Amino acid sequence: MSFLQRLTKDKAGTILFVMSLSVILITLGIIQTLLFETIAFFSDIAEHRGWFSFDWDFSGILSASGFACLLLVVALFLDRESKAVKGTLLSSIPLYVWNPHHGIVKFVFSVAILQLLFNDSFLLGISILFCVIVWRSIGKIQMKRILGGNIEISNLWRNILSLFILITVFDAITMNYSGALGEFFFQNQWTPTGACEDRRSLCETMSFGVNSLLLTTLQVAFGALVIAVPLGVGCAIYLSEYAPPRLAAVVKPTLEILAGIPSVVYGFFAFIYIGPLVVEFGEYAFANGWIDQPPNVLNPINGAIVVGIMILPLIASMSEDALRAVPNELREGSLALGATKIETTMKVMIQASLSGIIASIILALSRAVGETMAVTLAVGTVAVYTSNMFVPAQTMTAYIAQRVGGDLPFGEIGYLTIFAVGLYLFAITLCLNLLGNKVLSAYREAY
Amino acid sequence: MSEKIGGEVVPDSTKKLDVNGEIDLMIEDLDLWYGDKQALYGVSLPIAKNSVTALIGPSGCGKSTLLRMMNRMNDLISICHYDGKISMGDTEITAKDADLVEIRKNIGMVFQRPNPFPKSIYDNVGYGVKLHTKPTREELDAIIEKSLKRAAIWDEVSDRMHDLGTSLSGGQQQRLCIARTIAVEPDIILMDEPCSALDPIATAAIEELILELKKDFTVVIVTHSMSQAARVSDYTGFMYLGRLVEFGETDKIFSDPDLELTKRYITGRFG
Ligand SMILES: Nc1ncnc2c1ncn2[C@@H]1O[C@H](COP(=O)(O)OP(=O)(O)OP(=O)(O)O)[C@@H](O)[C@H]1O
Ligand SMILES: [Mg+2]
Numbered sequence: 001m002s003f004l005q006r007l008t009k010d011k012a013g014t015i016l017f018v019m020s021l022s023v024i025l026i027t028l029g030i031i032q033t034l035l036f037e038t039i040a041f042f043s044d045i046a047e048h049r050g051w052f053s054f055d056w057d058f059s060g061i062l063s064a065s066g067f068a069c070l071l072l073v074v075a076l077f078l079d080r081e082s083k084a085v086k087g088t089l090l091s092s093i094p095l096y097v098w099n100p101h102h103g104i105v106k107f108v109f110s111v112a113i114l115q116l117l118f119n120d121s122f123l124l125g126i127s128i129l130f131c132v133i134v135w136r137s138i139g140k141i142q143m144k145r146i147l148g149g150n151i152e153i154s155n156l157w158r159n160i161l162s163l164f165i166l167i168t169v170f171d172a173i174t175m176n177y178s179g180a181l182g183e184f185f186f187q188n189q190w191t192p193t194g195a196c197e198d199r200r201s202l203c204e205t206m207s208f209g210v211n212s213l214l215l216t217t218l219q220v221a222f223g224a225l226v227i228a229v230p231l232g233v234g235c236a237i238y239l240s241e242y243a244p245p246r247l248a249a250v251v252k253p254t255l256e257i258l259a260g261i262p263s264v265v266y267g268f269f270a271f272i273y274i275g276p277l278v279v280e281f282g283e284y285a286f287a288n289g290w291i292d293q294p295p296n297v298l299n300p301i302n303g304a305i306v307v308g309i310m311i312l313p314l315i316a317s318m319s320e321d322a323l324r325a326v327p328n329e330l331r332e333g334s335l336a337l338g339a340t341k342i343e344t345t346m347k348v349m350i351q352a353s354l355s356g357i358i359a360s361i362i363l364a365l366s367r368a369v370g371e372t373m374a375v376t377l378a379v380g381t382v383a384v385y386t387s388n389m390f391v392p393a394q395t396m397t398a399y400i401a402q403r404v405g406g407d408l409p410f411g412e413i414g415y416l417t418i419f420a421v422g423l424y425l426f427a428i429t430l431c432l433n434l435l436g437n438k439v440l441s442a443y444r445e446a447y
Numbered sequence: 448m449s450e451k452i453g454g455e456v457v458p459d460s461t462k463k464l465d466v467n468g469e470i471d472l473m474i475e476d477l478d479l480w481y482g483d484k485q486a487l488y489g490v491s492l493p494i495a496k497n498s499v500t501a502l503i504g505p506s507g508c509g510k511s512t513l514l515r516m517m518n519r520m521n522d523l524i525s526i527c528h529y530d531g532k533i534s535m536g537d538t539e540i541t542a543k544d545a546d547l548v549e550i551r552k553n554i555g556m557v558f559q560r561p562n563p564f565p566k567s568i569y570d571n572v573g574y575g576v577k578l579h580t581k582p583t584r585e586e587l588d589a590i591i592e593k594s595l596k597r598a599a600i601w602d603e604v605s606d607r608m609h610d611l612g613t614s615l616s617g618g619q620q621q622r623l624c625i626a627r628t629i630a631v632e633p634d635i636i637l638m639d640e641p642c643s644a645l646d647p648i649a650t651a652a653i654e655e656l657i658l659e660l661k662k663d664f665t666v667v668i669v670t671h672s673m674s675q676a677a678r679v680s681d682y683t684g685f686m687y688l689g690r691l692v693e694f695g696e697t698d699k700i701f702s703d704p705d706l707e708l709t710k711r712y713i714t715g716r717f718g
Contacts, residue, residue: 244525245525330564331523332520332556333564335520335551336558336628337555337575337578337631338548338549338550338551338575338578338579338631347574348564348574351565351566
């Protein structure tokens, strides 16, 4: 029976199929829009900055991007060669070339990272990283050829490499993307609006260093962890190890209530009650000269506290589940050796449930990074890049909220920024979620 | 004074409790309830020093409950309460203000399912030692080596002390748990069906080990295997519906028990 025939025959199945298909399409649609508008954003910066020039004399080949391209081509070639049925060329190269001392790999890796951090050529750094990865994977394949064993051939790297070769070639010709990417990822000044005469053009005063927003986001998220991890894990330990059942029956719903308070309510609580408190500490710090600017009610510490309270229930309940999943035999085994309750908890239970607790922290971090309403109200809307956590700043989410909430200049660069920031934010939370779920499933497997 | 339950005559807990030599632990007239449900009825039992005492009986008769009373593990179950007296020399184990840490240090326990901690083999054995004393590195090394040797597992793990304890085979894990228990130098080792999760070869290894252990320790073992009880134990107690209905030297119980009930259980003609 063909797929279509089957669809028409099974009505309920068809409806469910359409439902899930639309979910997938919606997801793809969102990601696609984010991607396309982000690309438009980078081209716009590049174009307006005057980097967009097709230099057909290929002088770009001599640039960092050209070098990156060359590296990638070599890597691609070696990758293909290593996966060929008979590795004729590579087998003549001794194995130790592919499996060098780990120090060498680490050295090259750090060169790549340094390159990424201190040089504007984003692509060169990425290509060195790719080369190291391909190098190691060839090492593994060659080793297996000699020792025997299954050789899994995946074309993933080949595809990624090919994609990046296209990008580097384009970059080498036009000399634009890596500059725009470099500005976005490695500069710290975020002034996406400026009083330009021509609204379409970019003035010199405009700058798109997203690190300014990223720094505040991280300050708030990690600050939130500083509050939520001790309280949440402590609460989880109390609930699973100490609390008499009747008390646990009271504390658990309380946590659920805490989790149920709307984000915007948290936001104005932070603004009205927490902010002034933080300011008092700030005044003290300012009077002692620890910070260079007077404190404000809106500040990242304020946001960290309120987001910490918001993610606390998540950490507490997930960590409690992790602790409860530890087999009772371990607890009894420790107690039977004459350990006290606290020794058992600290030295056995926490260790046994550690990956579950870490997973809860990672997922809470992801939630903290993505939190919007409360941080907009608590942290402010001034994008600054400063270590002073007592002055107003702006997180990535707050920037998007402010942009969309204000007059959104369609088609202009300011409009495109929200897609780039949104995609970056999405990438961060996606990675955190994937990592968290991976740790979590590893934990579930263990028990 | 026998009781009738469901048309069947159940004898009371026995008062014939003769053992040779020194008594290490004495249980006197122990009643125990889980909530409203009584699980032990007037159980008295002497545990002779440097001997192996086996507890046998059908499932649910209270063997584990009795065993777990001896180091107060039942305190972990909130609905459990009891009446009676267990004493070890001068210390009264059932006293309200008894020092549980001290009791459990002196009376170790090996569980039905091997339960090594998710730590290295070295730390598994070192854990209990470090709870009670502050040994130097050399002392600790020596204690760990000695314990692993006494648990007959040293040869198998000496070159992988820093692997996870959980990476060992089931039989090895159980011997590791025994080593862990030995390391804190208890007087008594309680074992609740220590071989039920193991294959015949691993079981044989543990049985041999138990015979070795009784030179230095007093062992109480719960088992469902009649042959195991006959092989390793000096004394056997037969429990039935929460009562210790017969107790005596293993040879006597297995060759010529007083009660018809015991005979039927031992020969496998039960129920
Ligand atoms: N935690 C508990 N809560 C309530 N009742 C319990 C609990 N543990 C045991 N019991 C009850 O006490 C009785 C004795 O149980 P126990 O575990 O001591 O039996 P056992 O002889 O060890 O059986 P088995 O050979 O199956 O291990 C059983 O009727 C059981 O239902
Ligand atoms: Mg039992």
